[in-house]
Amino acid sequence: MVTSRWTAAPAQTASPRRRGAVLERAILDAALEQLGTVGWKGLTMEGVAAGAQTGKAAVYRRWASKEDLVADALVSGLPRMEEAPDLGSVREDLLALCRQVRRIMYSLPGVALRSVIHECDHMQAERFEEVIIGNVVEPTIRLLREVIVRGIERGEVRSDAANGYVFDAVPAMMMYRSKMCASEWNDRDLEEMVDRLMLPLLRPYGA
Amino acid sequence: MVTSRWTAAPAQTASPRRRGAVLERAILDAALEQLGTVGWKGLTMEGVAAGAQTGKAAVYRRWASKEDLVADALVSGLPRMEEAPDLGSVREDLLALCRQVRRIMYSLPGVALRSVIHECDHMQAERFEEVIIGNVVEPTIRLLREVIVRGIERGEVRSDAANGYVFDAVPAMMMYRSKMCASEWNDRDLEEMVDRLMLPLLRPYGA
Numbered sequence: 467m468v469t470s471r472w473t474a475a476p477a478q479t480a481s482p483r484r485r486g487a488v489l490e491r492a493i494l495d496a497a498l499e500q501l502g503t504v505g506w507k508g509l510t511m512e513g514v515a516a517g518a519q520t521g522k523a524a525v526y527r528r529w530a531s532k533e534d535l536v537a538d539a540l541v542s543g544l545p546r547m548e549e550a551p552d553l554g555s556v557r558e559d560l561l562a563l564c565r566q567v568r569r570i571m572y573s574l575p576g577v578a579l580r581s582v583i584h585e586c587d588h589m590q591a592e593r594f595e596e597v598i599i600g601n602v603v604e605p606t607i608r609l610l611r612e613v614i615v616r617g618i619e620r621g622e623v624r625s626d627a628a629n630g631y632v633f634d635a636v637p638a639m640m641m642y643r644s645k646m647c648a649s650e651w652n653d654r655d656l657e658e659m660v661d662r663l664m665l666p667l668l669r670p671y672g673a
Numbered sequence: 674m675v676t677s678r679w680t681a682a683p684a685q686t687a688s689p690r691r692r693g694a695v696l697e698r699a700i701l702d703a704a705l706e707q708l709g710t711v712g713w714k715g716l717t718m719e720g721v722a723a724g725a726q727t728g729k730a731a732v733y734r735r736w737a738s739k740e741d742l743v744a745d746a747l748v749s750g751l752p753r754m755e756e757a758p759d760l761g762s763v764r765e766d767l768l769a770l771c772r773q774v775r776r777i778m779y780s781l782p783g784v785a786l787r788s789v790i791h792e793c794d795h796m797q798a799e800r801f802e803e804v805i806i807g808n809v810v811e812p813t814i815r816l817l818r819e820v821i822v823r824g825i826e827r828g829e830v831r832s833d834a835a836n837g838y839v840f841d842a843v844p845a846m847m848m849y850r851s852k853m854c855a856s857e858w859n860d861r862d863l864e865e866m867v868d869r870l871m872l873p874l875l876r877p878y879g880a
Binding site (some may be wrong): 480581584585587588591595599603624627629631632634635637638639641642643645646658659663666667670671673 | 788791792794795798802806810833834836838839841842844845846848850851852853864865869870873874878879880
């Protein structure tokens with residue numbers, strides 16, 4: 467049986483009792499639903515409680531503020547980064563990795579996350595930017611490092627390419643062009659970035 | 674004598690009459706001053722008029738809205754991009770160009786521009802992002818192209834490097850790291866970016 471800090475709360479309504487993780491999931495789903503329909507500014511703890519068919523107290527017992535609830539809802543809804551691709555060439559690995567990043571950026575929670583950052587104030591925006599860094603950027607950099615180090619071991623990539631400026635190039639370009647050029651990074655765009663930017667950057671000296 | 678669409682406005686106060694470009698400059702300066710002290714949300718047309726020691730009507734005669742006024746004030750206050758540097762090597766030219774971009778990003782109007790984008794709503798933010806694109810990004814790309822083409826002519830840069838992915842790498846990295854890592858791009862950071870990212874990317878095939 468699942469035990470948690472709130473399973474001991476006394477029953478207050480006659481509705482079907484959901485506890486622990488089940489109720490939590492229903493609340494997080496209701497928060498994502500509200501973000502998609504009324505946005506950050508329109509979202510209220512009451513509205514989320516109603517959407518999850520529970521009481522406001524059940525929401526506040528778990529999340530002290532709207533920021534806390536929305537941050538958890540976004541994190542829980544974002545697709546996870548998978549393992550580092552290992553397809554035999556740095557080109558194929560980079561393409562597969564870029565497609566993973568794109569899948570997260572354009573997932574419903576990914577789009578909601580960017581729109582929350584636009585809607586909320588500066589202090590709150592910093593909090594949600596940290597969600598992007600911790601859940602998208604840092605995992606991307608970790609997998610890029612794996613892919614590039616494997617390329618170095620294969621002799622496909624110059625030996626000094628495993629550094630922060632090289633790792634940042636992919637997330638920097640994806641963020642920049644989606645923001646400044648409204649690029650949606652179709653397959654052709656990703657291939658062009660890999661072929662015109664990453665492969666010339668990574669090629670061994672003398673190649 | 675300077676003539677403009679508003680020099681014919683009848684005198685309404687006893688204060689020293691400033692006309693045309695002089696009064697316009699005083700209003701734009703007052704708007705920048707207000708942005709620095711009370712920010713986008715606190716700025717009002719009345720406050721700007723008071724700061725410029727003129728009437729609200731004189732402000733509204735020139736700018737129909739707060740957005741129009743602030744956009745013009747920011748554009749007029751941003752340092753201009755200079756000519757493309759021509760220092761004899763692609764490394765020195767890139768460093769000089771990056772320092773120009775940094776000077777604009779961290780100028781008072783540059784900082785104010787980013788903070789306005791944080792404070793205002795989504796539709797307004799798009800308008801101010803266009804100010805960044807038109808006044809910082811596009812001029813940067815134009816000069817980068819000149820510097821890279823000159824490097825190709827000298828045989829210092831591979832012949833197929835003059836493309837949009839290569840040009841975008843500098844503004845993408847500068848925007849990304851100033852946002853995600855709060856980097857202020859000191860001289861050492863700029864040198865590292867040029868040496869670890871741009872020169873390996875640009876080197877001729879076989880080098």
